[in-house]
Amino acid sequence: MKFDYVIVGNSAAAAGCIEGIREHDKKGSIAVISDEKYHIYSRPLISYLLKGDVSESRMQYRPADFYKVNGVETLLGKRAVSVDSKTKQVALESGEKVEYGKLLLATGSKPFVPPMDGLDSVQNRFSFMKLDDVKGIEKAVKKGAKVLIIGAGLIGLKAAEALEHYGCEMTVIDLADRILPSILDKQISEIMQRHIEAHGVKFLLNMSAKSFNKNTATLTNGEELQFDILITAVGVRPNTELAESAGGKVERGILTDKKQAVKGVKNIWAAGDCTVSEDITTGTSHIIAIMPNAYAQGLVAGHNMAGASDKFEQAFPMNAIGFFGLHIITAGAYTGDCYEEVDGENVKKLFSCNNKLCGFILMGEKIARAGIYTALIREQTDLTTVDYELLCRTPQLAAFAKEKRLDILSKGGGAA
Amino acid sequence: MKKVYVNEERCLGCHLCEYYCAFANSGEAEFYKAFKLGRSAVPRIKVEDGNGINFAVQCRHCDNPLCMKNCIAGAISKVDGVVRIDHEKCVGCYTCVLSCPYGCVAVGKDGHSAAKCELCTANGGIPQCVKGCINGAIVFEERGETA
Numbered sequence: 001m002k003f004d005y006v007i008v009g010n011s012a013a014a015a016g017c018i019e020g021i022r023e024h025d026k027k028g029s030i031a032v033i034s035d036e037k038y039h040i041y042s043r044p045l046i047s048y049l050l051k052g053d054v055s056e057s058r059m060q061y062r063p064a065d066f067y068k069v070n071g072v073e074t075l076l077g078k079r080a081v082s083v084d085s086k087t088k089q090v091a092l093e094s095g096e097k098v099e100y101g102k103l104l105l106a107t108g109s110k111p112f113v114p115p116m117d118g119l120d121s122v123q124n125r126f127s128f129m130k131l132d133d134v135k136g137i138e139k140a141v142k143k144g145a146k147v148l149i150i151g152a153g154l155i156g157l158k159a160a161e162a163l164e165h166y167g168c169e170m171t172v173i174d175l176a177d178r179i180l181p182s183i184l185d186k187q188i189s190e191i192m193q194r195h196i197e198a199h200g201v202k203f204l205l206n207m208s209a210k211s212f213n214k215n216t217a218t219l220t221n222g223e224e225l226q227f228d229i230l231i232t233a234v235g236v237r238p239n240t241e242l243a244e245s246a247g248g249k250v251e252r253g254i255l256t257d258k259k260q261a262v263k264g265v266k267n268i269w270a271a272g273d274c275t276v277s278e279d280i281t282t283g284t285s286h287i288i289a290i291m292p293n294a295y296a297q298g299l300v301a302g303h304n305m306a307g308a309s310d311k312f313e314q315a316f317p318m319n320a321i322g323f324f325g326l327h328i329i330t331a332g333a334y335t336g337d338c339y340e341e342v343d344g345e346n347v348k349k350l351f352s353c354n355n356k357l358c359g360f361i362l363m364g365e366k367i368a369r370a371g372i373y374t375a376l377i378r379e380q381t382d383l384t385t386v387d388y389e390l391l392c393r394t395p396q397l398a399a400f401a402k403e404k405r406l407d408i409l410s411k412g413g414g415a416a
Numbered sequence: 417m418k419k420v421y422v423n424e425e426r427c428l429g430c431h432l433c434e435y436y437c438a439f440a441n442s443g444e445a446e447f448y449k450a451f452k453l454g455r456s457a458v459p460r461i462k463v464e465d466g467n468g469i470n471f472a473v474q475c476r477h478c479d480n481p482l483c484m485k486n487c488i489a490g491a492i493s494k495v496d497g498v499v500r501i502d503h504e505k506c507v508g509c510y511t512c513v514l515s516c517p518y519g520c521v522a523v524g525k526d527g528h529s530a531a532k533c534e535l536c537t538a539n540g541g542i543p544q545c546v547k548g549c550i551n552g553a554i555v556f557e558e559r560g561e562t563a
């Protein structure tokens with residue numbers, strides 16, 4: 001098998017790449033390899049599927065004719081085991097070899113399960129990353145089941161929200177002193193915690209599981225906890241093995257340049273959760289594991305693979321997510337001067353440093369028009385050129401200089 | 417293609433367009449019903465009254481729609497120049513609200529879905545905000561932009 005473009009992974013970054021390639025090259029052959037056997041689906045929607053909000057067909061990330069329209073050959077349910085960058089071949093577990101002209105690694109991440117004594121004796125143990133995880137949980141869950149979730153991050157809490165629909169009795173434990181530590185500060189985390197607790201979820205923080213004996217956990221405080229289902233959502237690790245086998249540079253994730261080309265090898269690009277990005281709000285490099293980042297990087301990779309020249313230079317964390325009807329929108333880093341409004345569950349915190357907006361946390365009714373704040377971060381807008389006081393109170397275009405405002409309103413915007 | 421444009425000089429900040437927009441998208445047969453009886457239809461156009469000026473803002477149907485690119489569900493697409501939300505697919509995460517640089521995607525009335533201007537393509541094709549503006553402050557016209 002030989003293709004002009006080969007993509008490993010069939011998710012957000014892959015979609016970006018396919019669409020990026022097709023903007024510039026309508027003819028070149030494209031193959032997508034994934035060990036998941038499904039049509040491209042939205043990973044975050046697995047919790048909505050479990051909850052019953054969407055069906056499997058409605059969680060497809062692209063329409064049913066996506067591969068056909070884009071002339072993509074799919075090799076699904078097949079695992080890639082190594083890449084030989086000299087012969088330009090991807091070796092599959094099945095023994096097949098797929099030759100590429102240009103290769104994208106869009107392999108995402110896998111769940112990290114910390115070693116815990118007796119974990120293998122647990123029945124009904126799941127991660128919460130894939131469609132197959134949901135299928136497994138759906139089979140195992142009974143009304144009123146006792147569920148233990150390890151990890152009070154986005155993934156663990158999305159699982160909790162979905163399982164509330166089965167009337168499950170839920171306990172969430174986390175080593176951290178607060179829930180959602182990656183996106184909320186302590187004060188707002190506590191507001192969200194109370195909101196989620198009101199829906200019957202119990203939290204044990206500063207806590208982890210020492211050991212398991214079948215479906216009984218012994219916690220670090222000595223307490224024993226019996227459960228029917230265990231969900232581990234402690235964290236994720238990037239899938240970097242293919243990049244390593246090809247001779248690409250890997251640190252915490254795959255290292256790429258701004259064109260998404262993998263450092264240290266030729267003809268190989270990488271995008272999404274498996275890569276390290278340079279965060280414009282902190283100046284540091286880390287993995288930014290979100291859909292917008294995966295898609296944008298995939299798109300840039302696709303443009304470059306097809307011979308155009310494009311760079312991705314606007315990486316920063318951003319999340320819009322809700323739990324039990326309470327929504328949060330966050331972005332960037334929470335450092336510098338803070339403008340703050342806290343009114344029950346309606347919260348706004350804006351962080352600025354060196355006349356730039358570097359981050360924000362919005363909750364409840366304060367999420368309206370959040371994108372105006374996001375754009376200040378993305379475009380690194382000098383806050384002395386806008387009416388920042390007005391913006392702090394309400395996000396609005398009136399706070400921009402007339403010229404800029406008219407430019408937006410009189411044209412198509414053309415969002416940069 | 418034809419788009420909705422605002423005429424800042426003529427806008428009095430009466431917010432009438434918001435009402436017409438919300439009504440047109442409410443699915444109610446009578447105007448008052450969209451707003452009374454505990455229902456509050458969501459407008460997809462927003463009149464700003466900050467800094468002593470008034471103007472209406474609605475989706476620019478961008479060349480590079482960040483709402484669409486960032487949508488986690490693949491629920492937003494651009495068809496014939498109009499950026500649309502597939503409400504069957506939208507789960508109301510509001511990543512589009514996070515992404516739109518102009519603040520033009522609204523939180524839906526039920527809190528489960530996002531709402532934005534689709535140029536009244538589903539309501540007869542004539543933008544009701546334009547039709548309802550008695551000051552000529554909003555127009556629907558061709559300005560030779562690319563779709």
Ligand SMILES: Cc1cc2nc3c(=O)[nH]c(=O)nc-3n(C[C@H](O)[C@H](O)[C@H](O)COP(=O)(O)OP(=O)(O)OC[C@H]3O[C@@H](n4cnc5c(N)ncnc54)[C@H](O)[C@@H]3O)c2cc1C
Nearest residue numbers: 009011012013034035043044080107108272273289290291
């Ligand atoms: C429950 C949950 C909720 C989330 N909610 C949000 C949210 O609200 N907003 C947001 O922005 N992000 C959210 N995320 C994160 C988001 O899903 C990821 O950032 C995104 O999916 C990354 O896309 P990707 O293309 O990089 O990789 P992935 O989606 O991880 O896809 C990689 C694919 O490659 C396959 N693969 C890997 N290695 C191989 C191999 N060797 N051979 C063959 N196939 C391979 C994998 O099986 C997988 O199918 C959530 C994630 C989860 C799990």
